[in-house]
Amino acid sequence: MNGEPAIRTRGLTRRFGRVTAVDRVDLEIPRQAIYGFLGPNGSGKSTTIRMLCGLLTPSAGEATVLGLEVPRDAEKLRRKLGYMTQRFSLYEDLTVRENLAFLAEIYSLRATAARARIEVLLDEFHLRELCEQRAGTLSGGQRQRLALAGATLHEPELLFLDEPTSAVDPQSRRDFWETLYDLVERGTTILVSTHFMDEAERCHGLAILDRGRVVASGAPDRLMREIAAAVVEIETEAPRAARLALERVAGVHGVAQVGARLRALVDPALADPAGKLAEALRDAHVDARAALTRASLEDVFVAATRHHAAEANRP
Amino acid sequence: MTRWRDSLLRIAAVARKELRHLRRDRLTGGMVAGVPLMMTLLFGYAINQDVRHLRAGVADLSGTQTSRWLVADAQATQVIDVVVAAHSVRELEQLLTAGEISVGIAIPADFESRRARAGRPSAQLLVDGGDPVVLAAVRGLVSLPIWKRVASRHIAASPPAFELRAYYNPERRSPVHIVPALCGVILTLTLVLFTAVAIVRERERGNLELLITTPVQTPELMVGKIAPYVAIGYAQMTLILVLGRVLFDVPIAGSVWTLYVGAGAFVAAALTLGLLISTVAQTQFQAFQMAFVSFLPQILLSGFMFPFDGMPAPARWLSEVLPLTHFLRIVRGIALRGATLADVSGEIRALLIFFSISFALALLRFRKRLD
Numbered sequence: 001m002n003g004e005p006a007i008r009t010r011g012l013t014r015r016f017g018r019v020t021a022v023d024r025v026d027l028e029i030p031r032q033a034i035y036g037f038l039g040p041n042g043s044g045k046s047t048t049i050r051m052l053c054g055l056l057t058p059s060a061g062e063a064t065v066l067g068l069e070v071p072r073d074a075e076k077l078r079r080k081l082g083y084m085t086q087r088f089s090l091y092e093d094l095t096v097r098e099n100l101a102f103l104a105e106i107y108s109l110r111a112t113a114a115r116a117r118i119e120v121l122l123d124e125f126h127l128r129e130l131c132e133q134r135a136g137t138l139s140g141g142q143r144q145r146l147a148l149a150g151a152t153l154h155e156p157e158l159l160f161l162d163e164p165t166s167a168v169d170p171q172s173r174r175d176f177w178e179t180l181y182d183l184v185e186r187g188t189t190i191l192v193s194t195h196f197m198d199e200a201e202r203c204h205g206l207a208i209l210d211r212g213r214v215v216a217s218g219a220p221d222r223l224m225r226e227i228a229a230a231v232v233e234i235e236t237e238a239p240r241a242a243r244l245a246l247e248r249v250a251g252v253h254g255v256a257q258v259g260a261r262l263r264a265l266v267d268p269a270l271a272d273p274a275g276k277l278a279e280a281l282r283d284a285h286v287d288a289r290a291a292l293t294r295a296s297l298e299d300v301f302v303a304a305t306r307h308h309a310a311e312a313n314r315p
Numbered sequence: 316m317t318r319w320r321d322s323l324l325r326i327a328a329v330a331r332k333e334l335r336h337l338r339r340d341r342l343t344g345g346m347v348a349g350v351p352l353m354m355t356l357l358f359g360y361a362i363n364q365d366v367r368h369l370r371a372g373v374a375d376l377s378g379t380q381t382s383r384w385l386v387a388d389a390q391a392t393q394v395i396d397v398v399v400a401a402h403s404v405r406e407l408e409q410l411l412t413a414g415e416i417s418v419g420i421a422i423p424a425d426f427e428s429r430r431a432r433a434g435r436p437s438a439q440l441l442v443d444g445g446d447p448v449v450l451a452a453v454r455g456l457v458s459l460p461i462w463k464r465v466a467s468r469h470i471a472a473s474p475p476a477f478e479l480r481a482y483y484n485p486e487r488r489s490p491v492h493i494v495p496a497l498c499g500v501i502l503t504l505t506l507v508l509f510t511a512v513a514i515v516r517e518r519e520r521g522n523l524e525l526l527i528t529t530p531v532q533t534p535e536l537m538v539g540k541i542a543p544y545v546a547i548g549y550a551q552m553t554l555i556l557v558l559g560r561v562l563f564d565v566p567i568a569g570s571v572w573t574l575y576v577g578a579g580a581f582v583a584a585a586l587t588l589g590l591l592i593s594t595v596a597q598t599q600f601q602a603f604q605m606a607f608v609s610f611l612p613q614i615l616l617s618g619f620m621f622p623f624d625g626m627p628a629p630a631r632w633l634s635e636v637l638p639l640t641h642f643l644r645i646v647r648g649i650a651l652r653g654a655t656l657a658d659v660s661g662e663i664r665a666l667l668i669f670f671s672i673s674f675a676l677a678l679l680r681f682r683k684r685l686d
């Protein structure tokens with residue numbers, strides 16, 4: 001294992017006509033870890049992954065993947081990369097086994113090695129009972145297992161997963177992440193894109209993308225610790241009235257309801273944010289209690305994208 | 316060495332996968348055998364350009380030796396079958412009106428004396444003129460030398476200036492002309508369409524996004540995709556030729572193997588045309604449309620529907636670019652005139668040039684990228 005990062009990009013940019021889908025992205029993704037791209041739809045997650053796979057040519061900037069420059073050396077990378085597309089991209093009219101056998105042939109696995117590898121995958125991904133079933137008849141979770149089995153069949157060093165759990169139930173999602181940790185243990189580097197906070201929290205490192213820009217990056221717990229905002233939790237019987245009152249207070253970036261409580265993101269420059277908010281609520285005759293609390297990843301996300309939006313709107 | 320081996324194995328993997336798709340897709344699989352079967356029967360039986368065995372009635376009021384010859388000669392042409400003997404011209408007219416017969420031969424009682432007088436026809440043909448094709452066929456009957464000989468002594472004395480002899484298809488039967496050419500039309504129809512859809516389908520279903528991140532190379536993907544259809548093309552052609560032989564007695568004058576060599580070049584050309592369409596079209600629907608747009612001029616201009624020589628020069632130039640034109644010359648040459656490989660080598664060369672250019676264009680168009 002060398003210390004060189006698995007992926008390094010400098011000013012990576014991709015424009016589609018007048019739209020800039022990915023805007024000057026700098027990344028440094030370490031090996032043998034799960035790195036997450038967190039962002040809403042259209043934030044440039046898939047486009048970045050496609051550029052790193054060599055599927056799209058960057059409009060500007062450079063990217064080095066496993067020490068090779070893309071897209072120039074993309075062909076040399078093929079055997080080292082696994083790619084699980086956002087949409088199921090195996091053949092629906094072929095059976096589970098036929099799909100895996102086809103990939104084994106495409107990756108030039110020798111016949112005996114291929115058979116052995118497929119047997120291992122069938123067990124590892126719980127596909128044995130389904131192996132003669134056509135891929136088109138599988139459920140969301142089963143398809144996802146098959147797709148991951150296909151993407152890891154040739155034991156790639158680097159695995160790209162583009163929103164792998166969008167169509168999957170929570171139990172399957174948990175199992176899926178267990179498998180990912182196993183893969184990392186065996187030396188694989190994984191880059192996964194998601195718009196689920198709980199999934200992002202499981203990553204070793206994280207980049208939050210918004211409108212093509214990386215607006216925050218680092219380990220999830222560090223991001224939560226070092227959030228550029230104070231988080232105040234408000235308990236109240238009248239959440240709607242409380243919210244209206246709080247949104248008028250200067251320095252409050254945003255108020256969101258989470259169950260019976262409200263969470264307010266407040267400018268960190270403001271002294272005693274909980275006291276300020278409690279005062280504002282009293283003035284508005286809303287019965288409520290306010291207290292500082294630990295930031296969640298969602299708070300980090302909201303704070304980071306809000307900051308970026310404010311910057312973008314500045315003339 | 317292993318690089319070539321791996322490459323061949325990848326081509327085989329793509330080809331095998333393609334055959335699996337075809338086997339799973341019952342409808343498309345059925346088209347492989349169904350289209351040649353349907354088209355051969357349709358063109359062989361129904362779309363018949365020569366008219367034979369028209370139902371005819373005869374009212375022979377003279378009842379002489381010559382009048383019986385006349386009827387026998389007319390029947391010998393096979394254009395008519397005498398099915399009814401009528402007793403009067405009126406009865407013939409009634410049968411004609413009722414649709415019982417299409418042709419009536421009326422021989423008047425004074426047939427012999429009319430024959431003696433020169434310059435006037437001595438017998439009458441009553442025809443259902445509603446169908447111009449029938450009318451044309453019966454007109455041909457009137458101009459038969461046999462008919463004229465019997466009809467008028469004067470003309471009989473001076474034999475016709477020209478005697479028509481038809482080569483290669485003396486009985487002038489349509490299937491002999493149509494069925495070999497049908498090989499070309501059906502191969503164009505199915506093969507261009509199949510391959511036109513092949514790559515677009517992978518793009519539409521999202522398979523391509525995965526496929527292009529694997530080590531499979533563009534030429535391997537293309538060759539692997541068209542290889543199964545070469546075999547399918549040969550199977551279809553064999554089916555058509557066998558059907559033609561069994562049902563319509565269509566001969567193959569030349570060597571079948573020469574025909575298969577020529578067909579190989581044509582199949583390759585048709586498949587790469589489909590492949591080229593596949594790299595241009597964005598959706599399967601577009602691919603279908605483009606395949607049909609390429610199909611129509613081939614049908615109209617290749618000499619399949621209309622004789623090549625009757626076309627204006629620009630149309631002929633255009634048709635020289637179409638693979639079907641060359642294959643029709645090959646297949647008709649070999650099947651009808653017994654042409655040898657040397658006779659058709661120019662046409663084969665034209666097909667190979669077409670193949671090379673469109674394969675190169677398809678390779679250039681298809682990039683292992685999404686942009």
